[in-house]
Structures are given as structure tokens and as C-alpha cells.
Amino acid sequence: MSLMKNERAIIMSMWEKMAAQAEPIGTETLERLFCSYPQTKTYFPHFDLHHGSQQLRAHGFKIMTAVGDAVKSIDNLSSALTKLSELHAYILRVDPVNFKLLSHCLLVTMAARFPADFTPEVHEAWDKFMSILSSILTEKYR
């Protein structure tokens, strides 16, 4: 699976709109994740997961920063994400299904915040992009 040229352009263009709201988008995505899929909270036993929590905002921002870095390295995603991949697969041992759930929650958040921009083509490109990121982050998990 790889991104076509027009898909890359769509992803980068959408990211330019999202970048200024990276922290609120990341935070909302995590809130949706924990609310809709409570089992995902088991990976954050040390966190205060209440709405508005500083830890939630910080982690949401971390996630979106990683997504933004991936957008900037869109032509060479595997090597750009090597460290994160090893962290999630070897040290944190995150079950791969959780990345699908997070990706879905991000898409819903994007649709809610950018209703006019989130066309089926943008949806397709971002779903594919998040699937690729998820594959890279989980490929070392056994």
C-alpha cells in the first residue's frame, strides 16, 4: 500500500488547515477514543483522563505532532517512524487494533471540525495515510 501523488497533496493540504488546532484535535480524538472504546484506557493507568486534563492535552498534542512529522516525511514514512514504532511495539506493547480505533476517532474529529473540507476524497486519503502509519507502528509487534 502506498500513497499516490494526489493523495499526498490532499493530505498535506488538509494538514495545513489542521496544524493550528493540533492540540485540541489530538485531545478530542483521545476523548472520543476513551469514551467510545473504554478498553483503550488500560494503556494509561497513570493518567488523569478527565475532560480538560493537562495530561490528556499533552498526549493529544504528542500524537498530532507525530502525525504532523509523518506528513512532513510523507515520502519516507518507515524510517521517520522507526523510533516510535519500536517504542509502541517493544516497550509499550500496544495491541495493533488500538491504532485502528484511534485512526477512526481522528477521522470523526476531523469531520466534525472541518465539515466542508472533509470530502470523500480527503476521507479516503487520510484513512489510507492513518492505515499506513498504523501498519508501520505495529509491524514489529508479535
Added chain:
Amino acid sequence: MARSQDDQWLVLALWKKMGSNVGIYTTEALERTFVAFPSTKTYFPHLDLRPGSSQVKAHAQKVADALTLATQHLDDLPASLSALSDLHAHKLCVDPANFQFFSCCLLVTLARHYPGDFSGEKDACLLGHVSGSCDFCTGLQVMLN
């Protein structure tokens, strides 16, 4: 999977709010499914699947009617949907993953049209006042799972 009263209330409230738009939004969700998950098209070789196609609209209306039926029987979903379940599983042999694809697209469509209702910023939810649910996304997700 048990559905809490709160989940049911959220789904019903959203459906009431959508009113006559259910068919329109389900059509958009189906079009998104075909664009974002092209493998789903293999189940519709006989249909014209281009955006705006009246055949896609007709199928979306069937889906919308089924979802509306489901909202009216949230206490007994397996029974009310058993005929459709048999049709999709045994006759059409639809891989269950495809319902997840459609579910995602429907949630995205509803989030676009009702961004306020899909706010994740409901204090009650995250403070535990509403058990198991905090927004339409959850309620609908539960129903569609």
C-alpha cells in the same frame, strides 16, 4: 452487548433530529464507503456506483430504513434484524468487516452535519455522570457494532 438507557436515548435523539435527512446522510455514508474502501464495491457489480447514482440512493434508502427499524427496536435488535442478518450472512456472504467500514463512514457523515452534537467536550461523560456513553458517536457506534 448490552445497551444502556443513555446509549438508546442518544441514538433516538439523533434519529429524531435527522428527520427526513436520514436517506440523504445514508447516501453520503455509502458514497464515502465506496470511495474510502473500494473493496466494498465488489458486492455491487450490478449497480452504477458513481456519486449521484440513483441506484446508490435507492440502496442507501434501504439501509436508512433498516437503521430506522433498528432504532425502534433497540431493546431487541437481534430479533428485529434477523431477516437482514440471514440475508447478508448466508445469502450474500458479506464479510463482517464491511459493516465496520460503513459504520465509520456513517459516523463521519453525521459528524460533518452535526458537529455540535459530536462534541467530545461533554463534562458529564468524562466525569462519569453518563455511564457508558457521552455522545451520539458512542450510542450510534454501539448500535452499529
